[in-house]
Structure formats: C-alpha cells, structure tokens
C-alpha cells in the first residue's frame with residue numbers, strides 16, 4: 001500500500017513555567033497507508049492528542065516534519081492538505097458550535113475551503129446527514145437537541161464533508177455510553193469503506209482498537225515504544241508496556257492480569273522524563289542499561305518494531 | 316440539487332424567525348420604530364406648519380396646549396412638541412452612534428486581544444487599563460476644550476451644532492469602549508479553545524472567519540446586554556455633558572438638556588420634565604427588551620423547537 005501520511009521524527013515541546021519544557025511528543029516517526037487505520041494508544045498524558053493535533057495541522061511540530069501524499073507539509077502546502085485531513089474530537093458536547101444549525105456545521109469545511117456554492121453545500125449536508133444515520137430534519141436543528149452519540153455522528157458528517165482522505169479521531173468513543181460506542185464504531189467502519197478513508201484512531205483503550213484497526217502504535221511519555229500489526233501486537237506484544245496495556249483489557253475467557261499484574265505506579269511527568277528508556281522506572285524487566293541508554297526503535301519482523309533493550313519473546 | 320435548498324435554512328433566517336417569536340422584542344422594535352417616526356415628524360412640522368424650535372416668544376411662555384402648539388410652550392415660549400422631536404433626533408442619534416462607535420471599538424479590541432493573545436493581548440490590555448485609570452472629569456474637560464480648527468476642520472464647522480454633536484459622540488465613545496473591551500476579551504478567551512473552533516481552524520478557517528462565525532455569536536449575549544445598557548446610559552450622559560457645556564449646547568435641544576432645564580421648573584411646569592423623562596424612559600426600556608429579543612435570536616437554546 002502507498003503511504004498517505006508520513007510522520008518524520010516529530011517532536012512537540014511546550015514551554016512551561018520556570019523555563020522548563022514539556023516534552024509532549026519526542027522524536028516520533030510513523031506512517032499511515034491509504035485506506036489504513038492506525039491506532040495510537042497510551043495512557044492519558046502520553047502525548048496522543050498532541051501528536052494528533054500536529055497531524056491535523058493544529059499544532060506545529062517543534063522539530064521534524066509531516067508528509068502528505070508524498071508532499072512535505074509546509075506553510076504553502078498545508079492549505080490544500082487541510083481539506084483532506086479532518087479531525088473528530090473526544091467530547092461531542094464541545095465539538096459542535098451550540099449556535100450553529102447542523103447544516104452549517106456539516107458544511108463548514110466546504111465553506112472555509114470555498115468548495116461549491118451555498119446550494120451545493122447544503123445539498124452535501126443533507127446527503128451526509130442521511131449517511132450518518134440522522135433524520136433529514138436534523139439539518140435545521142441545533143446541537144443541544146441531540147444526544148452525545150448523535151452529536152458524534154454530526155461531527156463525523158462534518159469531517160466527511162470535504163471528502164477527506166485521512167481523519168484524525170481523538171478518542172471519539174470514550175465520552176459515549178458503552179451501548180452507543182459500538183454504533184458509532186460501526187458507522188466509522190462503514191464510512192471508511194464508502195469514502196476510502198484512512199484513520200489515525202487515538203484511544204487509551206486497546207479493547208476498542210481491536211475491532212477497527214490495522215496497525216497499532218504505542219506511545220509512552222511522548223515516545224513511540226512499539227508499532228505492530230494488530231494481530232502481531234495482540235498475539236505477542238514485544239514491549240513490556242504494551243503487555244501491561246493488554247493485560248488491563250478485560251477479555252472473555254481470560255483472567256485479567258495473567259502476567260503478574262499491571263504496571264506499578266504513575267506515569268512520570270513529561271517535564272522531567274526518566275533517563276535512558278523512559279519506561280524503566282515502571283518496567284518489571286528493567287536493568288542498569290535501561291536507565292543509561294535510550295533504546296532505539298528497531299524492527300523485530302516485517303510487521304513489528306519495538307524500542308526496548310530486552311523485548312518480550314526474544315529471550 | 317435544488318430539492319435540498321429549502322431543506323437547509325440559513326442561519327440568519329433562523330435567527331430572524333426566533334426573533335419574531337419573541338413578543339416583547341417585537342413590541343420593542345415596533346415602539347422604537349414609532350419613536351423614530353415621531354422624531355422624524357419634526358421635518359414636516361417645521362417646513363409645512365412653519366414651527367421653529369428656536370424662536371422664542373416671551374408672550375407665550377408656559378402657554379397651555381393649543382391647536383397650533385399641541386403640547387404648549389416652554390419657559391422661553393418655544394413649541395414643546397417640535398423641541399421634543401428635534402431633541403429626540405439628537406438624543407437617539409447620540410445614543411446609538413456613541414454606543415455603536417464605542418462598542419465596536421471595544422469589541423474589536425477585546426476579540427483581537429483574546430483571540431490572538433500573546434504580545435498583542437499584552438499591549439492592548441495595558442492600553443485599556445491606562446484608559447480606565449484616566450480620571451473622567453479632567454479628561455472630559457480636555458476633550459471638550461480641544462480646538463477643532465487646529466485639527467484641520469474649518470472654522471464654520473468647528474462652531475456649528477454638528478461639531479458639538481460629533482464631539483459628544485467621540486467623547487462618549489472614548490470613555491465607554493474600555494468596559495466592553497475587557498468583557499469581550501474574557502469571553503473570547505473562553506471560546507477560543509473550544510473544539511469547534513479547533514475544528515474550523517483545522518479546516519483552514521482564517522482568524523477573521525473564526526471571530527465572525529464562532530466567537531462573536533457565542534459571546535453575543537454579554538455584548539448585547541452591555542450595548543443595550545449603554546444606550547440608556549449614553550442618553551443620560553449626554554445631558555450631563557451638555558450641562559458641563561460640551562457638545563449639544565442650548566438652544567439646540569436634546570432630551571437630556573430639556574430634562575435638565577425643566578428640573579428648576581418642576582413645580583411650576585411639571586409637564587416640561589415629564590415629556591422628555593417619559594421619552595427617555597420608554598427608549599431605555601424598549602432598547603432593553605430589544606436586547607432580550609436579540610439574545611433570544613442568537614441563542615438556539617432559548618427555545619424548545621416546535
């Protein structure tokens with residue numbers, strides 16, 4: 001498959017009080033193929049949203065760069081790329097302007113990009129409202145008249161309106177009722193097929209990921225610790241952190257915490273990340289080397305890479 | 316394609332529909348329309364009936380209403396009705412213009428400071444604080460004393476009634492924009508980081524688009540409240556300024572200075588105070604209810620859909 005998006009050694013740092021620096025994302029390289037769904041997983045605060053925002057053009061990387069359809073994204077190439085990269089947010093209540101009717105919300109990317117006429121944009125909104133499973137009279141109503149799940153459908157319709165190739169979905173399900181989650185997930189799958197979309201699907205929950213994605217990238221404290229095909233990752237995680245995340249997933253027919261419990265403690269602050277491997281303070285396998293030397297991301301196979309001095313399954 | 320055109324309605328149409336359903340808002344719009352018609356009726360009265368607002372007739376002081384002078388004569392023997400009409404033109408214009416000029420400056424400064432943040436915010440807000448810190452009375456005296464001919468205006472203009480009118484609009488605008496600027500900045504800061512603003516930014520929306528489409532409608536409520544309160548305040552403030560000798564000076568009437576003059580006569584001729592007072596009162600109330608209607612129009616949550 002051909003590369004749609006390339007993330008090339010991207011770091012995002014934020015200035016903090018006292019001249020310190022929050023290393024939210026640190027030297028991440030990834031790629032997403034056309035039609036592919038890549039999951040970005042990790043605990044809260046691991047830098048998933050920040051990386052997602054960088055991909056959506058909401059946050060300029062401190063260093064490194066992005067490539068879209070083979071073209072490096074710069075100030076001059078971003079404007080055209082923006083219609084092809086859309087974003088869906090976590091909180092469906094903050095994602096829609098409460099003072100805008102649904103038709104304007106859905107057509108907004110088209111209006112901003114000056115695509116079509118006022119009439120064709122409304123027609124497009126009507127078409128999309130039906131596609132995401134809402135009644136047509138939703139068009140002239142306002143966000144407050146809809147439930148969380150319906151709002152997320154509206155947000156998806158908005159993202160679809162300019163016919164994008166990539167949608168960054170920042171935990172699109174985690175604010176929804178469990179009963180609604182699978183409906184929205186199915187909708188996302190469905191529109192992926194009809195619109196030939198790629199997703200960067202951000203989640204802190206590996207269980208959700210299992211149903212949708214092709215590959216998984218695991219982020220810890222802003223660093224990429226493992227990237228693998230979904231099957232490989234679920235069958236044989238190579239990073240101790242990935243294993244801990246998997247163990248935290250309750251699954252039928254398997255007792256929780258088979259491998260001796262989830263990891264201990266809390267994630268350190270990105271203001272002051274540990275030396276060497278950033279995970280070594282919580283890793284059950286850590287040795288002296290881990291605190292001294294940063295492990296580089298290396299390929300274990302065609303479908304799996306890991307940044308660990310002592311990966312699982314190799315000893 | 317056009318089969319959908321009537322399905323999705325424009326946002327301004329929806330706002331107008333909501334406004335129309337707001338009864339007191341519509342009533343206020345009507346009353347304000349009547350007030351405007353009333354003050355404009357000065358022109359036919361002046362030119363066809365030959366009534367002059369400034370000509371005094373010392374034999375007609377405090378004359379009661381008659382067919383020729385429907386509301387009678389004032390303390391200088393001038394027709395009260397036409398003075399109310401002309402005074403109304405001035406009061407309403409000063410109220411609306413000064414509110415709009417000061418309000419728009421305040422909104423622009425506040426939105427820019429709040430939206431862009433950083434250095435611009437620092438500069439604008441320091442400037443605003445500086446303006447707030449200036450003592451009002453000396454500022455008024457300085458502004459009132461500026462010699463317009465030195466600013467390049469002709470001497471004819473500088474001594475005309477129009478110059479006084481514009482001077483007052485400028486003075487009030489300068490004094491009044493700061494409060495709105497602070498209010499709008501604070502409200503903008505809250506909206507700026509909402510996800511719907513981010514979504515629009517991700518689509519490539521310009522700063523102007525963002526402010527016009529997302530920020531302003533979402534902070535419309537405090538802006539409208541502040542504008543409507545300002546109109547009433549300005550109409551009264553104008554009379555204070557006139558009293559101090561700036562701006563609209565006698566014999567040119569305004570509701571404010573008519574009310575002021577009538578205060579000494581309140582026992583002998585109470586009607587002279589009642590008329591302008593009543594008109595100011597009705598205007599202020601109507602503007603406030605109009606503001607209610609506008610808030611209603613801008614806030615879709617203000618009503619259940621049918």
Ligand SMILES: Nc1ncnc2c1ncn2[C@@H]1O[C@H](COP(=O)(O)OP(=O)(O)O)[C@@H](O)[C@H]1O
Nearest residue numbers: 014022024043044045046047048049050051270
């Ligand atoms: N605008 C910002 N300014 C300062 N720090 C930020 C900013 N955005 C995110 N961070 C910090 O960066 C880290 C990663 O945040 P985030 O990307 O939101 O993580 P996640 O989405 O995985 O929960 C957190 O420590 C967060 O506090």
Ligand SMILES: [Mg+2]
Nearest residue numbers: 048049050170
């Ligand atoms: Mg997040």
